[in-house]
Amino acid sequence: MRDTDLAAILEQISAAAVLCVGDVMLDRFVEGQVERISPEAPIPVLSVTRERAALGGAANVARNVCALGTRCVLVGVVGEDVAAQEVQGLIDGVAGAKAHLIPASDRPTAVKTRFMAGRAQLLRADQERRGPLEALTADAVRDAALSALPSVGALILSDYGKGVLSDSLIQDLIAAAASQGCPVIVDPKGRDFSKYRGADLVTPNRAELALASDAPTDSDQAVIAACETVIRVSGVRGVLATRSEQGMTLYRQDPSGTVSVDHLPARAREVFDVAGAGDTVVAALAAGLAAGLSQKDAATLANRAAGIVVAKTGTAVAYPGEILNDSHEESFARGEAKVLTLAEAQDRVAAWRRAGKSVGFTNGCFDLLHPGHISLISQARAACDRLVLGLNSDASVARLKGPSRPVQAEVARASVLAALADVDMVVIFGEDTPMTLIKALEPDVLIKGADYTRETVVGAKEVESWGGRIVLAQLVEGQSTTNTIARLSAK
Numbered sequence: 001m002r003d004t005d006l007a008a009i010l011e012q013i014s015a016a017a018v019l020c021v022g023d024v025m026l027d028r029f030v031e032g033q034v035e036r037i038s039p040e041a042p043i044p045v046l047s048v049t050r051e052r053a054a055l056g057g058a059a060n061v062a063r064n065v066c067a068l069g070t071r072c073v074l075v076g077v078v079g080e081d082v083a084a085q086e087v088q089g090l091i092d093g094v095a096g097a098k099a100h101l102i103p104a105s106d107r108p109t110a111v112k113t114r115f116m117a118g119r120a121q122l123l124r125a126d127q128e129r130r131g132p133l134e135a136l137t138a139d140a141v142r143d144a145a146l147s148a149l150p151s152v153g154a155l156i157l158s159d160y161g162k163g164v165l166s167d168s169l170i171q172d173l174i175a176a177a178a179s180q181g182c183p184v185i186v187d188p189k190g191r192d193f194s195k196y197r198g199a200d201l202v203t204p205n206r207a208e209l210a211l212a213s214d215a216p217t218d219s220d221q222a223v224i225a226a227c228e229t230v231i232r233v234s235g236v237r238g239v240l241a242t243r244s245e246q247g248m249t250l251y252r253q254d255p256s257g258t259v260s261v262d263h264l265p266a267r268a269r270e271v272f273d274v275a276g277a278g279d280t281v282v283a284a285l286a287a288g289l290a291a292g293l294s295q296k297d298a299a300t301l302a303n304r305a306a307g308i309v310v311a312k313t314g315t316a317v318a319y320p321g322e323i324l325n326d327s328h329e330e331s332f333a334r335g336e337a338k339v340l341t342l343a344e345a346q347d348r349v350a351a352w353r354r355a356g357k358s359v360g361f362t363n364g365c366f367d368l369l370h371p372g373h374i375s376l377i378s379q380a381r382a383a384c385d386r387l388v389l390g391l392n393s394d395a396s397v398a399r400l401k402g403p404s405r406p407v408q409a410e411v412a413r414a415s416v417l418a419a420l421a422d423v424d425m426v427v428i429f430g431e432d433t434p435m436t437l438i439k440a441l442e443p444d445v446l447i448k449g450a451d452y453t454r455e456t457v458v459g460a461k462e463v464e465s466w467g468g469r470i471v472l473a474q475l476v477e478g479q480s481t482t483n484t485i486a487r488l489s490a491k
Contacts, residue, residue, distance in 0.1 A: 009293065009301065010320040014069035016290035018283075021145045021173065022058030022158025022165055022187075024076030024101065025128075026083050026090075028113040029054070031354070034122070044122060046115055050353070055090050056112060058158035059099075061187070064283030065156075066096040067317035067343070068305070070290065073148040074099045075141060077133060077164050083109035095343070100144040104137045110162055118356055131163045142169055149176055153290030154183050156282055157196070161189040174198045183289045186236070187282045188212070197235035201295065203282050204230075205242045217241070220249070224261055227251035240299055242281055242306070250299045262296055264303045280309045280318055312351050319344050338418035339426045342440055345388065348425060349441050352386045360384030360471075361443035361459075363434040365392045366413050367406040372476040374420075379473040380447035381422035388425045388441060389417055390434040399432060433458045447471045 032048040055063050058076050065072040074091065078084035078101045087109060091099040110128040114121055133141065141164060149155065155177045159165045175198070177184045183200040193212050196202055210217045212234070213226035227239040231253050238252040247266040253259050284305040288298030305318035321344070340348065349359055362380045366373055366389075381387045391414055397406040406413065414426045429437050438446070438459035446463045450472045454460055460470050 006324055009288070009291070009297070010069065010323065012293075013287045013291040013301075014320075016154075016287060016292075017071040017073070017152040018065050018154045018156060018286045018290050019073045019075070019145065019148050019152040020058050020062045020065065020156040020158055020286075021075045021141070021169075022061070022156070023110065023160035023162040024059045024074070024078055024087060024164075025056035025110040025112060025160070025162075026087050027054045027056035027060075028052070028111060029116055030113060031116045034117040044117070046117060046122060052350075053086050053090065055087065055094075057110065057160050057162075058156075058164075059087060059091060061156060061158045061279045061283050062091070062097050062099075063094050064280050064305075064317045065287055066094050067319055068284060068287045069096070069320055070287040071096045072098070073152060075102075075144045075148065076100075077102045077104050077107070077137060077141060079103070079108040080105050081109055083111050083127075100148070102137055102140045102144065104133065106134055106137075116354070119354060128162060130161065132166060133163055138166065138169065142172060145169075145173055146176055149173070149182065150180060152182065153292075154185065154286040156286045157184065157186045157199070158279075158282070159187060159189040167195045170195050171197070183286075185282055185286045185289065187278060193230055193234035193236060199236045200289075201238045201240050201285065202230070202234075202236050203240045203242060203278065203285065205278060206244065206246075209239070209241050217243075220263060223249050224251060228253075228259075238295065240281070240285065240302070242278060248281075248299060248303050248306075250296060252295060260296075262299070264299060266303075266307065277306050277310050280305050280316075284318070312347070316347055316351065338423065339414045339428075342427060342429075342437065345425060345427045345437075346440055349386075349388065357385035358444040359441065360387045360445040360447055361390065361434075361438060361441060362387070362447040363390030363392070363429075363437070365397045365401065365406060366417055367397060367401075367408055369413075369416055375476045376447070376449055376473050377417075377420060377422050380445075380471070383447055383471045384443075384445045386424045387422060388427060388437075388443065389423050390437045391417065391426055391428045393428050393430040396430055396432060435459055435462075438462060442466055442468075444468045445471055447473055449473050449475050451475060 029052050030048055031050045032046045034044040034046055036045050038045050062072040062074040078087055080103050091097050107129040108127055113125045115123045174184050186196045186199045186202045188202045188204050191211050206217045209226050213229040215226045216222045217226050223241055230239055241249045245266050248264040250262040281302045284302035285298050288301045304323050308318040308322045309316045352359055360380055360383050394410045410428055417423050417426050435458055446459055448457045454470050
């Protein structure tokens with residue numbers, strides 16, 4: 001796959017759809033600081049500052065699929081509990097996702113709770129029940145999956161070993177997919193891959209491949225031999241082995257016995273967190289295959305996406321814009337990657353917070369950038385570790401300033417702002433005020449010019465409600481876009 005093809009490919013996958021069946025989980029994060037040891041036992045005391053929840057397991061795979069612009073149908077099992085409601089709420093917030101969550105009265109929603117001090121994990125507590133589903137629940141899962149299958153271009157089996165994907169269900173779904181020419185991708189679990197017989201690709205990591213093949217995986221040749229063993233013993237048709245800093249190996253063997261091997265080098269410039277990278281790989285692989293890409297091109301896309309995700313912290317996702325940026329020169333990519341959608345911005349802000357960074361926010365039209373703008377941005381950046389700039393869209397500027405404005409289109413304004421060292425992120429919004437952005441990003445510091453008061457700053461009450469503060473920046477006299485336009489018109 002050539003870099004010049006990426007834009008067309010990403011457009012192509014935005015019209016595709018994927019079915020994901022597997023173990024749905026909820027990931028909780030309890031974050032804080034450790035400043036002392038408990039007097040009751042030799043354990044750290046976590047002073048909690050923030051709690052959040054995220055989709056886990058098969059649900060995170062679905063989130064990754066949708067982040068690429070591909071529609072995803074998710075089929076899984078939850079309990080009849082509050083955690084199930086949280087999962088449903090989070091799924092409802094993912095554009096392009098449709099969930100069939102089968103309630104089971106005999107088992108709770110699988111929840112993993114991680115207690116975090118900065119980036120260090122102190123403890124993980126799991127609430128779950130493993131084992132086969134009750135017959136009625138299993139039948140409901142099978143019916144939901146088979147009903148959704150004709151409307152998609154690829155099937156993901158996301159197996160975390162919790163019991164949703166029984167051997168019989170796996171084989172039923174693989175057979176049904178094969179009958180309609182739908183590729184099957186499996187994120188496998190356990191030693192025995194024969195339960196995935198007939199699947200087009202399995203995506204084990206290095207440790208999982210070693211376990212399934214009972215062989216070493218410490219070199220290219222060893223990985224190739226292990227992949228050959230897995231295919232011969234289990235009956236799967238291909239293996240995409242993920243190998244961390246050594247990239248990926250795609251091993252395929254056609255019915256005639258012809259073998260194809262492709263080694264894809266790792267693309268991450270800097271690795272911060274590998275959590276959830278496997279979900280990203282299987283999601284991008286399936287999205288590519290659903291759009292009609294070859295296995296090699298789909299694997300290349302997955303490799304790009306994984307390189308982006310491991311450079312973030314937490315269970316992150318890769319967006320089309322980031323994949324395109326990755327194909328450009330690094331210097332260009334850094335500037336372009338600052339202009340993000342709201343969904344992308346939320347992920348990046350969450351990563352900043354996990355790294356202990358304070359987040360500031362300011363907003364404006366920024367039409368014809370002038371020294372007053374630069375002063376405001378400089379003061380805003382000095383008040384925080386990372387600065388988000390909310391930029392009024394063209395339509396929003398026209399409503400606020402009149403039909404002759406803006407002078408510069410939103411894309412040009414965003415590009416200029418992204419080139420400033422003091423600006424860490426630009427998010428374009430279409431409303432008359434940035435309230436939606438502020439509520440979504442929950443900045444620690446809200447900065448506006450001193451021509452406002454605390455009472456007139458949009459979002460001030462909201463920011464203070466979660467412990468943030470308001471900063472009023474000093475103004476530069478005589479500097480405004482309106483005055484500049486008036487002077488130009490007078491000439």
